[in-house]
Amino acid sequence: MSSDSRKRDWFSTEDNGSDDELHNSDSEDTVVRQPQPLVKKAKKSTDGKKPTKRSTAEDNEEKEESRVASAAKGRTKRKGDSILEFVRKDGSGDEDDEDEDDSEEEQNEDDEGLDRDGNQKGVLRRLSTKELEDNRARIEKSGVVYLSRIPPYMKPAKVRQILSRFGELDRVFLAPEDPKAYARRVRFGGNKKRNFVEGWIEFKDKKKAKLAASTLNGNIIGGRKGSYYYDDILNIKYLPKFKWHHLTEQIAYENQSRQAKLRAEISQATRENKAFIRNVERAKMIEHIQEKKRKKQTGSDENMNSESQPAPTAGEIEMRRNFRQRSIVTNKDKEETMQRVLKNIFA
Amino acid sequence: MAIRRPSQIQIACIPQILKGRDCIGGARTGSGKTIAFAAPILEKLAEDPFGVFALVLTPTRELALQISEQFAALGASMNLKQAVIVGGMDMVTQGLALQKRPHVVVATPGRLADHISSSGEEAIAGLRRVQVLVLDEADRLLTPGFAEDLEVCMGVMTKAKNRQTLLFSATVSQSVMQLKESSKNDIFIHEVGSNSISIPDTLGQTYLFIPKHVREAYLVSLLTLPLNERKSAIVFVNRATTAEVLKRVLRIMDVRVTSLHAQLSQRERMDSLGRFRAEAARVLVATDVASRGLDIPVVQMVINFDIPADPDDYIHRVGRTARAGRAGESISFVTEHDIVRIKAIEERVGKVMIKYEHVTESMVIRDSLQQTSNAKREALMDWERENSGSSRRKRKFEQR
Secondary structure, three states: OOOOOOOOOOOOOHHHHHHHHHOOOOOHHHHHHOOOOOOOOOOHHHOOOOOOOOOOHHHHHHHHHHHHHHHHHOOEEEOOOOHHHOOOOOOOOOOOOHHHHHHHHHHHHHHHHOOOOOOOOOOEEEOOHHHHHHHHHHHHHOEEEEEOOOOOOOOHHHHHHHHOOOOOEEEEEEEEOOHHHHHHHHHOOOOOOOOEEEEEEEEOOHHHHHHHHHHHOOOEOOOOOOOOOOOOEOOEEEEOOOOHHHHHHHHHHHHHHHHHHHHHHHHHHHHHHHHHHHHHHHHHHHHHHHHHHHHHHHHHHOOOOOOOOOOOOOOOOOOOOOOOOOOOOOOOOOOHHHHHHHHHHOO | OOOOOOOHHHHHHHHHHHHOOEEEEEOOOOOOHHHHHHHHHHHHHHHOOOOOOEEEEOOOHHHHHHHHHHHHHHOHHHOOOEEEEOOOOOHHHHHHHHHOOOOEEEEOHHHHHHHHHHOOHHHHHHHHHOOEEEEEOHHHHOOHHHHHHHHHHHHHOOOHHHOEEEEEEOOOOHHHHHHHHHOOOOEEEEEOOOHHHOOOOOEEEEEEEOOHHHHHHHHHHHHHOOOOOOOEEEEEOOOHHHHHHHHHHHHHOOOOEEEEOOOOOHHHHHHHHHHHHOOOOOEEEEOHHHOOOOOOOOEEEEEEOOOOOOHHHHHHHHOOOOOOOOOEEEEEEEOOOOHHHHHHHHHHHOOOOEEOOOOOHHHHHHHOHHHHHHHHHHHHHHHHHHHHOOOHHHHHHHHO
16 A cells, blocks of 8 residues: 555546446446546545545445535535545656556545544535635636547556646546457457557646647657657647536436436336236236126026026137237248249259 | 167158158157268268268258257267358358368358358369258248258259258248159158147146236246246247347346347357356347257246247247257247237147246236336346447547
């Protein structure tokens, strides 16, 4: 656990798992398609000690939700989960194991959930006007650049290192390659390292973002001559009028609408089921009545010796409704080629 | 492979085939028809092994693979060379295999016709001297769907009078039977009795009469019954889409399930059949692709989720269980639309099905109705989403 102080700046698909919990129909696929960054922050307070893991997925969800809500409406928010405190710290920059990184992230998230001021978890607090203003200003000031191509196997840490020359970065999201492509490569003996296809990087100051884009676009990465990425050319663009939340909006909306649709579908299914149950009950009732009737009849019929009817056969049951019957199809070989083939089978 | 005593069809057909007569063989499902033609072919081949001696045509890929396995098992001691020519696999390797003149070629008509028209003379030269042609599941092969491909295949082969032709099926149709009259050759016909007993005696046939939209719930109840919990089952449906949806529903309901239908790639088809054979999956949801010929001894239950349009298909479907004297049961879900069909089937097999008693309405309502319908909606939505692949970005990923 040497990496407490590391920055946590990128998300793999697994990382978004907590979000998925909300919508169990959500598969990894979507997550890959749509970046869905979680907001992370580093806390110096936890740096020294080992964070204890006590998270549940719901915990994370709750936080996520509440944060989103507060960011959007600015009404309520949780004490320990301040959006005003996004502190990004550059770490050592030599992360190797992604999984380790992810778990690290989770653990820190848990700690966030814990109170800082001794407040209980789950207690929401109204944002002050000033905080709200600050928040808005912070978003207003930030700028996002887009990398249309990530040099082969370059990790988020390296991207961060390259770009932070120009100014302080906030969030970085690199979209991992298609799992199928990865599997294919590995199967045919290719590189097992994780590859990324494109990425978004948020600068705290959009001026810096513009500067970075105009400087780096179309240029080699450079640095030391022998370094692995020396000759790679970056394709980087500043996205005007584009904020980080635009990236997450779409997926949030899709998830929401999917949930709504599923709920509607299920309620429809429930209605259908209820109708079925009602019919079953009715059938039982009718059967019961008829049973009784028959008993009565046979009782009275014994005296007059008419034909007793033990059970109604299929013909006697009253037809209420005719269902369209599916047709029977048998193999009829009437085609010309068929005839020719058949002729050729035996001499 | 231990065969102590030959089955009826083997006793009847093997000597006749060895004599060189053409043959039409009809026997109930699971009665050893494959060995009935494989054994004499190998016997004759051993006298003078050469080029392509025998060609076996089957309607489905899986069946071709299975037959080739049986040839391999029987011919292991005589160093038999064989090739399987089926769709969905690499055409070049198949062409090379044909060039090596294997003793036996097992093929599906479509891919073989493809080779004949595109692989060049070198590959198909062997086929010109084929001595024995076997049409397994002949009544299925001799339908319009296969006609064109069959014509191409027949075109390159030796003339009918110079080769031996063997037709086998559990359901020999009238049109196949009429071939006897039209030919000059003396054709040997083996048919076990009339049509009525193409179904083994050891098979119990039952039905459930239920509304169409609660079939899934009944299926889940049926499969999770303590009685059936350990049984291996094949669920037959009429369409590949139904198979896919049903697989997803059952998977959500925690049934170990796999599927086999034509919309899968050949690799997936082989994988899922392999999983089912190895009992890694307990339930196989399949279309009629799996209805003929497949010999999976562990199958104890066949469930007809949809009733087939052709009564013959029913016979082949339920023939996947109760093989070689084992016991088995079939359960058909009869909906309000299937009464005519089920009557036709009962007439065809000459037996009246009895009601399946172990699943009751109250049980379904209590245990599986709501969960299954939820699962179905969920499965449909998932599938829709996967299919649509709406985002441009996903395509971008796949390109790279």
